[in-house]
Amino acid sequence: MFPGIVRSSSRHLPCRRSLMTVRDALNSAIDEEMAADPKVFVMGEEVGEYQGAYKVTKGLLQKYGPDRVLDTPITEAGFTGIGVGAAFQGLKPIVEFMTFNFAMQAIDHIINSAAKTYYMSGGQIAVPIVFRGPNGAAAGVGAQHSQCFAAWYGSCPGLKVVTPYSAEDARGLLKAAIRDPDPVVFLENELLYGENFPVSSQVRDPNFTLPIGKAKVEREGTDVTITAFSKMVGFALKAADELAKDGIKAEVINLRSIRPLDRETINASVRKTYRLVAVEEGWPQHGVCAEVCASVQEETFDYLDAPIERISGADIPMPYAANLERLALPQIEDIVRAAKRACYRSK
Amino acid sequence: MAMAMARWRQRLLSSACSSSSSSAAAPQALLRLASSALSRQSSSRGFAAAPDDTTPFVVDIPVPYAGHRCDPPEQRVETSAKELVDFFKVMYVMRRMEIAADSLYKAKFIRGFCHLYDGQEAVCVGMEAALTKEDAIITAYRDHCTHIGRGGTVLEVMAELMGRKSGCSLGKGGSMHMYNKEGNFYGGNGIVGAQTALGAGLAFAQKYNKQNAVSLALYGDGAANQGQLFEAMNISALWDLPVIFVCENNHYGMGTAEWRSAKSPEYYKRGDYVPGLKIDGMDVLAVKQGVRFAKEHALTKGPIVLEMDTYRYHGHSMSDPGSTYRTREEISGVRQERDPIERVRKLLLAKEIVTVADLKNLEKQAKAEVDEAVNQAKEGGQPETHELFTHVHVKGLKQLAYGPDRKEVIVPLP
Numbered sequence: 001m002f003p004g005i006v007r008s009s010s011r012h013l014p015c016r017r018s019l020m021t022v023r024d025a026l027n028s029a030i031d032e033e034m035a036a037d038p039k040v041f042v043m044g045e046e047v048g049e050y051q052g053a054y055k056v057t058k059g060l061l062q063k064y065g066p067d068r069v070l071d072t073p074i075t076e077a078g079f080t081g082i083g084v085g086a087a088f089q090g091l092k093p094i095v096e097f098m099t100f101n102f103a104m105q106a107i108d109h110i111i112n113s114a115a116k117t118y119y120m121s122g123g124q125i126a127v128p129i130v131f132r133g134p135n136g137a138a139a140g141v142g143a144q145h146s147q148c149f150a151a152w153y154g155s156c157p158g159l160k161v162v163t164p165y166s167a168e169d170a171r172g173l174l175k176a177a178i179r180d181p182d183p184v185v186f187l188e189n190e191l192l193y194g195e196n197f198p199v200s201s202q203v204r205d206p207n208f209t210l211p212i213g214k215a216k217v218e219r220e221g222t223d224v225t226i227t228a229f230s231k232m233v234g235f236a237l238k239a240a241d242e243l244a245k246d247g248i249k250a251e252v253i254n255l256r257s258i259r260p261l262d263r264e265t266i267n268a269s270v271r272k273t274y275r276l277v278a279v280e281e282g283w284p285q286h287g288v289c290a291e292v293c294a295s296v297q298e299e300t301f302d303y304l305d306a307p308i309e310r311i312s313g314a315d316i317p318m319p320y321a322a323n324l325e326r327l328a329l330p331q332i333e334d335i336v337r338a339a340k341r342a343c344y345r346s347k
Numbered sequence: 348m349a350m351a352m353a354r355w356r357q358r359l360l361s362s363a364c365s366s367s368s369s370s371a372a373a374p375q376a377l378l379r380l381a382s383s384a385l386s387r388q389s390s391s392r393g394f395a396a397a398p399d400d401t402t403p404f405v406v407d408i409p410v411p412y413a414g415h416r417c418d419p420p421e422q423r424v425e426t427s428a429k430e431l432v433d434f435f436k437v438m439y440v441m442r443r444m445e446i447a448a449d450s451l452y453k454a455k456f457i458r459g460f461c462h463l464y465d466g467q468e469a470v471c472v473g474m475e476a477a478l479t480k481e482d483a484i485i486t487a488y489r490d491h492c493t494h495i496g497r498g499g500t501v502l503e504v505m506a507e508l509m510g511r512k513s514g515c516s517l518g519k520g521g522s523m524h525m526y527n528k529e530g531n532f533y534g535g536n537g538i539v540g541a542q543t544a545l546g547a548g549l550a551f552a553q554k555y556n557k558q559n560a561v562s563l564a565l566y567g568d569g570a571a572n573q574g575q576l577f578e579a580m581n582i583s584a585l586w587d588l589p590v591i592f593v594c595e596n597n598h599y600g601m602g603t604a605e606w607r608s609a610k611s612p613e614y615y616k617r618g619d620y621v622p623g624l625k626i627d628g629m630d631v632l633a634v635k636q637g638v639r640f641a642k643e644h645a646l647t648k649g650p651i652v653l654e655m656d657t658y659r660y661h662g663h664s665m666s667d668p669g670s671t672y673r674t675r676e677e678i679s680g681v682r683q684e685r686d687p688i689e690r691v692r693k694l695l696l697a698k699e700i701v702t703v704a705d706l707k708n709l710e711k712q713a714k715a716e717v718d719e720a721v722n723q724a725k726e727g728g729q730p731e732t733h734e735l736f737t738h739v740h741v742k743g744l745k746q747l748a749y750g751p752d753r754k755e756v757i758v759p760l761p
Contacts, residue, residue: 041555067555073585078544078578085548085562088533089483091555112538113545121526122517123738125533157739157748181741213744260746298753 018200023193025170026056026132030094032206033178034064037092040178043070043083044096044133053098054134054193080106080131084113087129092178097133100149100187114183115158130177132186135163136230136281137329139191143317148282150229153185154258154291160212161185161259165233167197169256172210180212187258189231215262217269221251224275224339227266227292229255232279232330239335248343258288266292267300274305275342279335284312309338355606359598359658360680395699396428403427406694408636410627410656415615417622417644417651424636428700430476434631435691436709438468441492442688443717444501445661448491448508451721452665457508460537461522462489463661466629469687470595470655471496473634474563477642481558483549485533485542486565488523489595489659493565497530501720511727518730519738540573542566543592547579550590550645561589561645563638569600571614580621583650591641592618592652595628601663602672615654622648628655629685658685737761 020028034040041064046053048061048071061069072079076097083093097103103110114127136148153161160182164170170188177184202208218233219240228236233254240250251269255262270276276296278289289310296308314328340346396402403425412419445465452461464471467489474484475496486493491504499515507514508522515525516535525535533549536542546564553560570576571594583590594614598605605612615623622644626637637653644651658681662669669678695701701709736748736758743760750756 070586073578073581075575075578075581077575078547078582081541081544081575081579082548082551082582085485085533085545085550086552086555087548088545089549089552089556091552108538108541109544113536113541117534118741119738120516120520120524121528121534121738122515122519124516124526124528126741128741160740160744211744213746260744263747 018198019196020167020171020199020203021194021196022164022167022170022188023054023056025167025199026174026188027058027060029171029174029178030057031060031063033175034060034068036206039090040092040094041068041070042094042096043072043079045072045074045098047071047096052096054190056193057096076102076105077109080109081113083129084109084127087114087127087183088117088125090128092128092130094130094132094178097131099145099190100133100135101145101147103131103133103149110153110159110183110185111156115156118182119158126181127183128181130174130184130186132174132177133188134190134193135187136189137313137318137325140320140322140325141318142320146318148280148313150187150258150280151282151287151290153187154261154288156259159183159185159259160257161187162212162257163187163229163255165192165230165254165256167199168203169210169216169254171199171203172208173212173256176209176212179209184212187230192231195234210256213257213260213262215256215265216254217251217265218254219250219252221249221273223249223273224277224342225251225253225266225269225273226277226279226335226339227253227255227289228279229258229288230281232281235330235332236279236335238332239339242332242336243339246340246345248339248345250339255288261291261295263295263299267296270296270300271303274303275339276304277309277311277335277338277342279311279330281313281329283315284310285315287312306342306344309342311335311338355604356677359677360684398428398432398701398705400428400700401430406632408627408630408633410630410633412633412637413615413625415618415623415652416620417624419624420636420640424632426632426635428698431691431695431698431700432709434472434476435688435695435706436713437495438472438631438688438691439710439713440501440716441465441468441472441495443713444495444504444720445491447505447717447721449661449665451505451508456725457522457665458510459521460488461508461665462663463665464489464492464659466660466681466686467595467597467657468492469631469634470593470628470657473631474593474638476631476635477638478563479560480529480531481560482642483531483533483546483553483560483562484565485536485546485549485562487539487542487567487570488535488537489567490523490525490535494525494527494532494535497527497532499525499527499530499532501717502723505720505724506727509724509727510729511724512730512734513724513727517734517738519734540566540570540575543570543573543576544579546592547583547588547590547650550583550588551586553589554587559646561591561642563591563593565593565595567600568594568596568598568605568612568614569603569608571596571617572609580618580650580652584621587649589645590650591638591645592621592650594652594654595657596654597657597659599659599663599672602667604672613654615652618650618652621650621652623652623654625654625656628657629687630690631687733758
């Protein structure tokens with residue numbers, strides 16, 4: 001039930017000591033990479049003295065000083081451009097956006113200055129930068145603070161886009177992103193920061209990284225494949241529990257990486273189960289699930305026993321009222337229903 | 348309105364630097380001033396130096412600097428015979444290169460965008476005289492000559508313009524995306540204003556790495572109103588970044604004159620708390636002195652804004668004749684009164700460093716150099732097909748990339 005746990009000889013149950021929050025996973029990843037490489041530095045709003053708007057950068061200013069942990073003014077276009085320019089010169093900036101909604105002010109630098117420069121320069125100017133921050137819906141923060149940007153960034157060549165779910169994902173993917181010589185968009189989720197996940201000693205190792213571009217089969221199954229990323233992985237796993245009660249064994253895939261998308265793992269799974277439910281929190285049109293669907297129908301068409309199902313956010317700006325917000329986002333029952341439809345079960 | 352326009356046009360021709368230009372010097376008077384200064388120097392010293400002579404001597408800078416929150420540098424600068432000859436040579440090559448690009452564009456060897464720099468040569472050449480290759484430069488899309496100044500060759504500029512693999516960006520960038528990592532030249536940027544924040548980032552890295560170097564972020568009068576420029580200035584001043592913001596004010600943002608786009612076209616003052624200096628951008632020695640002053644400022648006191656009063660003879664790009672929003676008289680007037688190459692020519696002749704025949708030879712050599720580069724570039728091949736998918740990533744993860752027909756073209760990214 002708990003992915004990634006290592007059974008020690010003296011214990012049979014996971015205990016507090018082996019748990020780690022996503023927040024601590026991110027913090028420890030940045031800390032270790034800053035210790036290992038003096039070229040790594042952090043910049044963003046409130047990352048320093050405030051200890052991070054979501055405390056992800058807690059303690060880093062005290063440890064590394066104001067030359068390497070920089071509080072910026074509220075000027076995303078300006079400081080993102082500065083980060084990219086610093087990366088042109090070989091430094092390794094971690095640019096934090098308080099949420100990716102604000103990164104829209106800087107999106108020109110992410111796409112035109114960061115993603116495309118290595119190609120346009122014929123391989124002369126590399127851009128080893130990480131753009132990170134919370135993405136997608138939080139709770140009750142309204143339309144301008146709830147958008148999921150995975151599909152937009154995921155469509156852009158030159159970028160690598162990752163979406164951690166668990167603490168293991170957060171540690172491994174962030175360390176990989178910081179070490180990666182290309183621009184990486186690292187999409188976190190505010191509601192996952194406080195969640196605890198069991199982590200093995202391997203995950204805690206300072207050299208632990210996860211490969212960018214590889215999805216993880218969180219739970220094996222035989223009857224239907226469910227793909228998800230970020231917070232929706234948790235929902236998909238709970239949906240799998242529900243489905244199991246009705247005798248449907250769902251295979252849950254944590255995409256981990258939006259770009260590159262691990263088409264191999266997704267298609268291999270559908271070749272086993274013959275059915276697919278693709279889940280995302282963001283809007284459906286031109287979304288990540290649309291790409292997953294396209295990939296599967298192109299490569300694994302003959303194996304499909306049912307049309308592909310998509311579960312995504314509603315086609316509306318995010319409402320504030322709690323009941324409406326709940327209706328605007330995928331819920332576990334939506335995933336269960338779609339999986340049953342794919343299995344031609346009415347209940 | 349007509350009066351304001353007439354006064355503004357007169358300012359362009361006279362390149363008066365003072366902001367209260369109600370009595371701008373008439374062009375003829377200024378030229379008399381400049382040439383009498385030259386002849387005075389020549390006659391009092393009985394000057395004659397060999398073209399490769401590096402003995403320094405001092406030259407006056409006729410058009411006054413204007414300072415904002417700073418004391419301008421002296422109106423005189425040290426140079427040498429060799430430096431002046433080098434200035435002439437490289438500016439002339441740049442001039443011929445841009446003219447060749449014009450013809451190549453019309454003959455359809457160059458496609459897409461082509462923004463020419465002729466008229467503005469003194470800015471990038473004068474800058475280089477005050478900088479080293481440790482310093483970094485980033486500019487916008489009018490970058491062909493800036494690339495040469497940073498150590499690029501005419502061949503790689505021409506080849507890039509024609510989309511050949513021998514181009515500086517392997518043919519994958521084009522006119523607006525020329526880079527030279529070894530020369531610390533970061534392009535070549537197509538998005539107006541973006542390069543100013545990037546330039547501040549270059550300076551950030553230099554400070555972080557404790558290098559004794561500065562970064563110059565060049566932008567035009569059109570870009571001078573961009574919000575991100577002010578964001579970059581704010582952070583640069585706050586963090587003491589060694590960045591020099593250089594506004595190449597050629598007075599037109601595409602077809603829009605400066606007085607139509609800026610409430611305050613005194614661009615050297617727009618940094619507010621950031622000091623500024625206005626420089627006659629058509630005088631290569633004035634540029635050298637100004638940039639040297641700015642470099643020292645940036646290294647010791649923080650960012651500074653330079654406004655280069657300059658002019659482009661061509662339109663904004665090859666699709667703009669450049670004559671719908673300005674008169675031909677204005678263009679030919681500036682060419683006659685303020686051309687940067689002619690200015691150096693007159694100085695060289697007045698100081699008897701070279702003869703008219705020598706200069707003709709240099710011009711012939713420059714033309715030959717450019718012609719040779721054009722021919723060589725024309726013979727170069729286009730990039731190989733597989734280059735379509737190279738340089739997407741430094742570290743490709745072997746993920747599959749697709750061509751237009753995904754069943755036909757599937758390539759693991761290198």
